[in-house]
Amino acid sequence: MNTTTHPDAVGRYVVHGQSHFFAIKRSEIERCGLAAARVIATFELLPGRFVLTISLMPEIAQFGPFESGVQLLGLLGTNADLSPYEATRVEALVRLFDVAAICGIDKSVLDGLAMIGKNAAEIFKGRIVWARPDAYALVAAMPGVIARRCVELGPVLGLECAAGEGMHIDGREWDISDAGGTIRLSSRAYRIQPVTDLDTGVKGHVVGLPCSCGNRDPLVVLD
Amino acid sequence: MANLLHARDINSQSYPDFLDPIETASRGYLDALQEGALVSTSAHGYRYAPLIRELWDGSGIKPSDIRSKADFQEKAPFLDKDMIRAYRDGRGDPSGGMSAAVPGETVYIGTTSGTTGDPTPVPCGRRSPSEESFARDQWYFGARPGDYMAWIMFTFRTGHRRRIMGEMGIAELLFSMSPAEMPRLCEASRIYRPTFMSIMPNPLILALEQHFERSGEDPVDVFKSYKGALFGGEPLGERLRNLTKSWGLELFENTALGDVCGASECRMRNGFHAYEDLAFIECIDPVTLEQVPDGQIGELVVTTLVDRLTPLVRYRSGDLVTIDRSPCGCGRTHARFKLLGRASDQVLVKGRSILPREVLGHVECHSETRAGLFQIIRTDREMDELALRIGYDLTRLKTDVAELHARLHDRISTAFDVPLRVELVDEQELLKLGPPHKIPRVTKQ
Numbered sequence: 001m002n003t004t005t006h007p008d009a010v011g012r013y014v015v016h017g018q019s020h021f022f023a024i025k026r027s028e029i030e031r032c033g034l035a036a037a038r039v040i041a042t043f044e045l046l047p048g049r050f051v052l053t054i055s056l057m058p059e060i061a062q063f064g065p066f067e068s069g070v071q072l073l074g075l076l077g078t079n080a081d082l083s084p085y086e087a088t089r090v091e092a093l094v095r096l097f098d099v100a101a102i103c104g105i106d107k108s109v110l111d112g113l114a115m116i117g118k119n120a121a122e123i124f125k126g127r128i129v130w131a132r133p134d135a136y137a138l139v140a141a142m143p144g145v146i147a148r149r150c151v152e153l154g155p156v157l158g159l160e161c162a163a164g165e166g167m168h169i170d171g172r173e174w175d176i177s178d179a180g181g182t183i184r185l186s187s188r189a190y191r192i193q194p195v196t197d198l199d200t201g202v203k204g205h206v207v208g209l210p211c212s213c214g215n216r217d218p219l220v221v222l223d
Numbered sequence: 224m225a226n227l228l229h230a231r232d233i234n235s236q237s238y239p240d241f242l243d244p245i246e247t248a249s250r251g252y253l254d255a256l257q258e259g260a261l262v263s264t265s266a267h268g269y270r271y272a273p274l275i276r277e278l279w280d281g282s283g284i285k286p287s288d289i290r291s292k293a294d295f296q297e298k299a300p301f302l303d304k305d306m307i308r309a310y311r312d313g314r315g316d317p318s319g320g321m322s323a324a325v326p327g328e329t330v331y332i333g334t335t336s337g338t339t340g341d342p343t344p345v346p347c348g349r350r351s352p353s354e355e356s357f358a359r360d361q362w363y364f365g366a367r368p369g370d371y372m373a374w375i376m377f378t379f380r381t382g383h384r385r386r387i388m389g390e391m392g393i394a395e396l397l398f399s400m401s402p403a404e405m406p407r408l409c410e411a412s413r414i415y416r417p418t419f420m421s422i423m424p425n426p427l428i429l430a431l432e433q434h435f436e437r438s439g440e441d442p443v444d445v446f447k448s449y450k451g452a453l454f455g456g457e458p459l460g461e462r463l464r465n466l467t468k469s470w471g472l473e474l475f476e477n478t479a480l481g482d483v484c485g486a487s488e489c490r491m492r493n494g495f496h497a498y499e500d501l502a503f504i505e506c507i508d509p510v511t512l513e514q515v516p517d518g519q520i521g522e523l524v525v526t527t528l529v530d531r532l533t534p535l536v537r538y539r540s541g542d543l544v545t546i547d548r549s550p551c552g553c554g555r556t557h558a559r560f561k562l563l564g565r566a567s568d569q570v571l572v573k574g575r576s577i578l579p580r581e582v583l584g585h586v587e588c589h590s591e592t593r594a595g596l597f598q599i600i601r602t603d604r605e606m607d608e609l610a611l612r613i614g615y616d617l618t619r620l621k622t623d624v625a626e627l628h629a630r631l632h633d634r635i636s637t638a639f640d641v642p643l644r645v646e647l648v649d650e651q652e653l654l655k656l657g658p659p660h661k662i663p664r665v666t667k668q
Binding site for chain 2: 006009011012019023025026029050053056057058060063071076077078079080082088089096097
């Protein structure tokens, strides 16, 4: 039996509003988890603290490595769907587990919290919140919230570290460029579905200088 | 993508019918296995889960008192969800005193759907008992290495950590639990030709129905590679079973085995299979707590035999069931159970027992209410009339609301022969009561 050319999962990425299937192996997710762990570690969370990931099931290529990084650091992961209907769960999980960090918030979740009469600023106060582009400004304006950006660049999740100088991209895994004003992506390591010069459609530029957190992986800054 | 699609072609070898030989073990072997597992589960639960220890101490029972299945059934205290919630709220313990913090074993915390309150945390390790039961079910239905399966789910159960299908050589096509995903599901089904689908609840079937009506896409072609699909979240009505059958998609119901793992029906349609090496099941009278003989209605009580992180011991599920321990025609020897409904959902109207499952068929058979969205308004367990709130689709109204009301009232009151009050509402209002895949079927107001 030969299943080495068979993926473990098929998720998706969206570019220019178009959804594309994206096949992935579990080994790829865990490999990318190392880089995610390095970014999360800059916040110096104690093992045993909770981290809430807000995503959808097809976002495995983007958020699977993040969850793997959480686990590598001895943190405990928990999840909610990216949906206004999940606002009740988001509020309950943050309250029950005193979560240290929340990754993947978007505007729909903020709207959902408002719909059920919850004050997002109070819920997120004192916590790290990685917000997607449509929610970042709102979260950053909340007093006492440690707001950081997270952005899907095709099948990759860019994630800001504690220094907040831009979104880290795993340099061992991906070649990135900003030719034409949008971030373009190619895979470097063996992948079951390689990517070559993919235009992610995300407007930004690449910073080659090391981040002040000490990480020399490339940074993406949105334009 | 073509290079990814040929793995199935090179897997020409045959596989055994069952993933694990334990599924066909003799009753004697299962009994012996359970006896040993109950002794060790009792000790583990007492040692690690504070609520279990408190309950047992309160009853004057020690793990050393449990030396056999008979000891267990005679002495072990029962546990229920209200106790877990009370412990959670009273002690500030999110797990409700049930999380056995075994160092190094807990990887993440899943949660239940939270239909009736705060979601219940479910601590999980590298592989959960639910994944084990799910893998066996998939194998039984015919998924094999090199295949694809469509996996439609919320992230709150496992996040992106599920490994079990990948480890079986089966690739998961991932979809969120949203009607908006259905066109993508159809596209993926035509590209990857998956073997199986899980989970397909009522709202997604209705979304598919609308998609096929609008797009003209041929459902038989879309689903031609499927050997079946798991249906879950709520009872399956005849209309949707027949609808999906007309698409060539055979549905199999799935339910929770008392929050310990999953249970699915097989092609014999003889009830849900309970894997008795993963869980010990009992059936009790919910009032007297006495054991109920197999074949008679009682409340399902489940004890995990394998879960070290949530050691549910004698957990009262609240499900009314009948148990059958005779071997199944599918070849498996483990017990099956038929699910009648939740004890807390049951209403007695003029002495007649009524459960949501019985109402469904009388609602979904009308075009305007084909989504089967309704609630029983249960002010008390015993009531003088059956009160129903039924959601209807404004766009499918044939004449007027009064005519629909009369049609529903006639059919339901004739079927149950009890006084009936029907309140009609826009189904969109009921859907807001979510979570999106199901609504509370019983409400106090």
